[in-house]
Amino acid sequence: MGNYHLLEIEFENNGQKQTITPVLLQDDRDLILVDCGYPGFIPQLEEAANRYGLTLASITKLIVTHHDMDHIGSLAALKRAYPQISIVAPELEAPYIEGKSKSLRLEQAESTLSVLPDEAKSQAEQFIRYLQSIEPIPVDQTVSNDERLPWCDGIDVIHTPGHMPGHISLYLPASKTLIAGDVVVIEHGKLNIANPQFTMDLPEAVRSVQRLLDYEIDQLICYHGGLFHGDVKQALRQLLREYAS
Template identity: 30%
Template sequence: MKEEMNYGTDYKFIPVTSVRNGVGTEIRPDLFCYTTQIVNICLVGNLKSDEFVLVDAGMPKSANEIISVIEERFGTNSRPKAVILTHGHFDHVGGVIELVEHWGIPVYAHPLEIPFLTGLKNYPEPDPTVEGGLVAKMSPTFPNEPINLGSHVQTLPPNGTVPHMPGFKWIHTPGHSPGHVSLFRESDGALIAGDAFATVKQEYMYKVFSQELEISGPPRYLTTDWGAAKQSVVKLESLKPSVAVTGHGLPMSGELLTTNLRKLVDEFDRIAVPDYGKYVN
């Protein structure tokens, strides 16, 4: 009998977008970033090879678009070896069930994220009272019920390696969610940061739409542990990445990234932590 996967009952299309919607950027020959509405997915693997993975699965109802992007880059009927999730928030798993059904591939996530991906546990409700603009105010409409991937989701290897991503290590970077991970390749300093930090202030609609480049902490309306979030940024800054692809905003690299990450660490409480909100101590 075929195992049934399902989204939460609150799963739906979210009507927000940005000027980056539908835009892809090659960061490295084997690292490609693409924006679905307001969130980034990554394709990691050499062009026209069948050894590649998808990192994160976009906004709700984005599966067909993701399949098209992958076939354009890797060839018709190509399929990734796996989906690697930085975490399970709705805007990072929006197309994952359709993708798993289409390709018949496994999904990997941190053990602490598994309850949110197997129907066991709701995420904390988004905080519309948090300091920020219209996106923060809209956040109660965002899905927070768990999805259920059943046996299709597996835990990332405890030794820090990432399946089908040779050279990359996963790093536990909680705060935004309990099992949030970032992916780092020491050989060239490439960092896939997920929502550990952002390069756009994700709470403000006009900034989300315009994608103005600006270092910021994790999206405030879904971040529940600011102490852990700060330590995660400290951990990532210590790696001295040469380029960072974040879940929201434009890629940042070189001296600009180095300077801004240092600034985020030094001024985290001012830049990242909201002045008020129900998850702020």
């Protein structure tokens, strides 16, 4: 059975401590990174991989769950440093990653600028410039809903839109593990929708949580929150009840 490793990366952002959890999937042929952090995160990724005796130079593929800056920020730099890495992304997300379409997060930030109070505009403009600085990168392979990828004992692609229209999660049937991306996050030990106030389509995001109940999940890994401890299906149902009320 293939192995997975959680790359917990702690850092400070605007004076606040944060953690993201990219994942490395490993078998005897491939080392696959799922999502890659903010711009400039290659040293942090390398340090996290080294904890497992692995290096970024051994990565063969990088799967992107969606085009938010904390998931693709280091994508172009990684490809430059390690050109053997094949970039794999959802078909619906590829135009944004490649720069053929404007980032939806950038469009969202620009659309709210005019309604912000003057004292908040400077920070918002800084955020817009940051989003504009994310470097586009060609996608080598696109994937779509219900596709099974043949690597690491099989990786099932689940289209989980809402947070972003093309967002995917990954299911590893051999270990009954779900790599959630941002379909759910862990906050104070509980599951929640990722940034509901910035989610592109909140009702769709809730439906995506509902869809996860179709899978037997023993381990749930959230990009924000890491490994969930507890009964996954019970926690998913509780989250759905909260959004149904």
